[in-house]
Structure formats: C-alpha cells, structure tokens
Amino acid sequence: MTRRHVIIGSGIAGLTAAETLRERDPGASVTLVGAEAHPFYSRPGLAYLLAGALPERQLELRTKEELRALALDRLVDEVTALEPEAHRVRLRRRGVLAYDRLLLATGSAAVAPDFPGATLDGVVQLDGLDDARDLLRRARRARTAVVVGGGATAVELAEGLAARGLTVHYLLRGARYWASVLEPAESQLVEEGLAGQGTELHRHERVVGVEDDRGRVRAVHTSSGAVLPCELVAVAIGVRPRVELARAAGLSVERGIAVDAGLRTSAPDVFAAGDVAELRDPESGAGRCDVLWSSAVAQGRAAACAMLGEAEALDLRPRQNVMRLGGVTTTVVGAVGAGDGAAEDPDLVAIARGDSERWRDRPRGQAFHDRGARFRIRAHVGERTVVGAVVMGDARAARALAHLVRAGTDVSALGAGLRADPEHAVAALVALGEADEQKGASRAARA
Amino acid sequence: MDGHAGDIGPGFALARDVPDFALLDPALPLDRLRLLAGACVRTDPLRCVQCGLCNYNCPLGLDVRGHARQGRSILEPRCLACGECVRRCPREALGFGARSARQEAP
C-alpha cells in the first residue's frame, strides 16, 4: 500500500521535504497543508520586496512546471488539531486527514509587543507575504515610522521603510545594536550604515505607549519622555516556534518541538523540521533552535528521508548565515560567543530570524581581529581549528573563514605565528582558507 | 544537505594561477573578455536565501537563483559576464571564479 505522507506548513522546510519525498519515492502520496494561499515564496526575500528592490512574483521559488512535476496534493487550510494515536489531523475547513507519516513544518511567528497601544491600527510586524503587502500599502500613505526590536528583521524593516521614503526612528533599548551576537565595533559599523541611510537611532529608549487617534497610531511616547509623531510602528522583537498543535497533542515541547537527530518527535510517525524544531546538541545535550533558511532546507530534507525509513544523517556542521545589516554584508559562522558577554539582548524577547543559538557557544581559544573603515573581521581560533567567525564587509575573507570553520581545517601549523604576529593573523587565516578550499576543489575535480 | 554543500563545499576559491577575478571590473571591455575566457559566475548555496534579486537583475533573464540553489556555476554561453547578478546579490552568494569541473556537474 502507498504510504500517506502529510506535511503541515508550506514554508521552505515543508517544500524541501515534499520534493525529497517525491525524488526518493516517485509513487508516494504527498499531501501538503498550508494556511498561506500564496505560491511557495522566499521569506527572506520579503525584505527586498519591502525595499522595492524586486517585484512580488520574483519571490516565487518554483516554476509552474516544477510544481506540476512535483504532483503534490496541496491544501490551503489550517490544521487545528493533531491526534497522534488515531494518526490523523483536523482541518479547519475540510474535516479530518489521515496520515501514515506526518511532518510538522509550521515555522515560527513574530512575538507580539505588549506596550500600551500595541493593538492599534498601524502597529505592524513582518512574518509573511500578507504582512509585507500590508506594510507596503501603509508605507505609501505614511511619512514617519518608528522601528523597535533587534536582529536582522528590525534592521530590514528600518532599511525597507527608509528606502520607501519614510523618515525612520529606530529605538534601541540598550547602548548598541544586537549585543548578543556582535562586538561593539561590529555594532558600530551597522549603526553607521543605518545612519548613513538616514535612519535616526535612539539609544536607551523604549516605547512606553502609543498615542491613539481613533484607533490608529498617531505617535510613540518613549521612556525619556520624547514624543515621536508617526503613522507606523514596526516591531521585530523575536520569533517563537509555532508549537501549539504539538503541545496540545501532548508531544514533548521545549521552546520548539523536541526532535532527535532523525527529526523524530516524541510521537510515533510524527516528525518536525525547520524553525519549529528544537534539536538536541549531541555534545552538551542542550536544546538548540535555528531560525535559518539553510537549517530549514537541511532539516526538511533529512526529515523526508527519515519518513521514508532511509537513514540520511542531518548535516550538523557549524551554522552559517549571511545578512545585510545597514548595507554591510555580514557573515556569522560557528561559535562566536555572545557579543561582549551580554547573553541577553534587551531588544529581543525571543530568538531573532536569521539567528542560530549555536552561535552563542563560547568559542574556546583566542580571538583575532582585523578592522578597517568599512570592514570588521573576527576569527576565533581554537587549538587546531577556527571555531567561529564574524565577517563584515569583506566577501573574500567571509568565504575563506567560513570554509575553515565548516570544513574544520587544521590550522595548527599557523599557531605560534598567529600569536607572534596578531596584526596579520586574519590575513594569514584567509590565505590558508582560500588555499585549502582550492585544494579541495582540485581534489574533487580529479576525482 | 544544507543545499548539498557536502559535495561542493562552501564558497569558491579564486584560482591563483589565473587572473584575480575578484579584482576585474566587468564594466571594462578588456576585463570582461578576460573574465569570459577563464571564469564564470559561481554560486554558494549555503549563503543563498533564494530571494530572487539575481534573476530580477540579469539582463538576459537567466535563472541564476536556480543555479545558486544547487550550487551550480553559470556555464550558459549566453551569459555576458556583466556581473549584475554578482553585484546585486545581498548575501555574497555569487562571484566570478575559475571554471572548474567541480561545479560543472549539475
């Protein structure tokens, strides 16, 4: 009998799982239920839609032909309950759906703000395409926006609204941007970039209330007593995995749905992948969440293999992300610690999009820096390997160092030299990274 | 896995025995010829978030994003090596690199 595979969620984890199932089992029955009625789209691309850098149709991830070939049973509906014993889910509109294997790929949702006036018309967030459309509509009529929060999304909101011609005030609760990942000099580069684009930064400021104009936003009142007249308040204070279904069904849930390295949840035949999944670290046993596109792809793929009973190990190499922050391309990879020791970022109440909790691991070893007017490079060198790096504004160094971290290349030959000449340590590492990568490339070419 | 990074490796090394492609300016005709001779647009699937900016900005409408998803190089003979996709990519997932057998397999 054909196995019935059911996937909940039409994000990149769900789509990748569906494609993997089809690729490995051409005859399988694959049903994908998603609440969003749009064609599959790139969620990170929403930032560029907002900024006006591309039209909406460019966000579509697959062509009509590709989708036809995938032969998915795609339902636009909301799953309201999971009944693991009965092996079925309940849909808002279509009754029940039985499964043999189920994948929960329900992603994450922005945390709602709780300041007084948070529910007024004009307080917005950026979760999906509907939000982006709504924001664009509002931005056309608005002149001034206040942005609060942290991580990549807050900056993307500030940059996007500024690109749309709005005056943007960005409120930071602490002294600097993204203190839980970046060092002070790195935050500074982002802040300078934002200021250069015309965004006005306010440090040590928080929203204490939003002034109501017949249900609409009229102004923001801040902790220092300032009143900022505005029509929009854009909020990005972190995201939470959408775990409600799993929790109500009695699955083991921490912050995300707890899964093992095979993406299995605590319920038989139920798997989870993407933003919603919380993986256990094989070394420390601690649960870790990623809110990363690349992790969602890798997990969607591995979960599909597990659903088919094929053992394909999940790639657990150091996590990497590349973000554009204040116009500066920023690569974060491996263990980079928590900024200057501040594990908490006052601007975020939960993990940000584009963030991995694995970055917070304390890097063992020594940090080397290289700084210029438009770039910042930080490499953490452990006993034998480069364990983590933050590279801003230098594509070449970013690729080379990311290669060293992810490949786990032995750099101990450089060891004493690095310490003797820390000024040139980063350059030496970059050169080694490029050479090593090329060696790998020619080895593969010969093979 | 992770966009098939296992067999491709993250990023692309710039060959040392050929011109330094990163420093060539595709806007200059001679540089572009040099680029076309030995190089092509290479992609890093781990850095790509499938935003579509490359496709939107390619004057020929080539599917750069599709290549980036699978970590394949743009070996399409029509590619002008104009560098528009490389310049517009917000994630530095694209770059000119030596044509190497490593990325040429689909």
Ligand SMILES: Cc1cc2nc3c(=O)[nH]c(=O)nc-3n(C[C@H](O)[C@H](O)[C@H](O)COP(=O)(O)OP(=O)(O)OC[C@H]3O[C@@H](n4cnc5c(N)ncnc54)[C@H](O)[C@@H]3O)c2cc1C
């Ligand atoms: C503006 C923005 C910028 C980003 N930038 C980056 C970046 O630079 N780098 C990076 O790595 N990541 C970035 N991300 C994060 C990245 O997009 C996510 O990590 C990734 O999309 C997660 O995919 P997913 O499939 O797990 O979940 P999602 O894409 O969130 O998809 C989940 C889907 O499930 C649906 N769903 C949920 N519950 C139900 C239900 N009960 N019934 C039916 N359907 C349901 C939702 O409607 C949604 O469509 C960004 C995200 C945003 C929004």
Ligand code: SF4
């Ligand atoms: S522009 Fe860059 S990140 Fe966006 S789809 Fe193209 S290669 Fe990927």
Ligand code: SF4
């Ligand atoms: S180099 Fe120019 S022609 Fe070639 S793929 Fe990029 S944008 Fe298109």
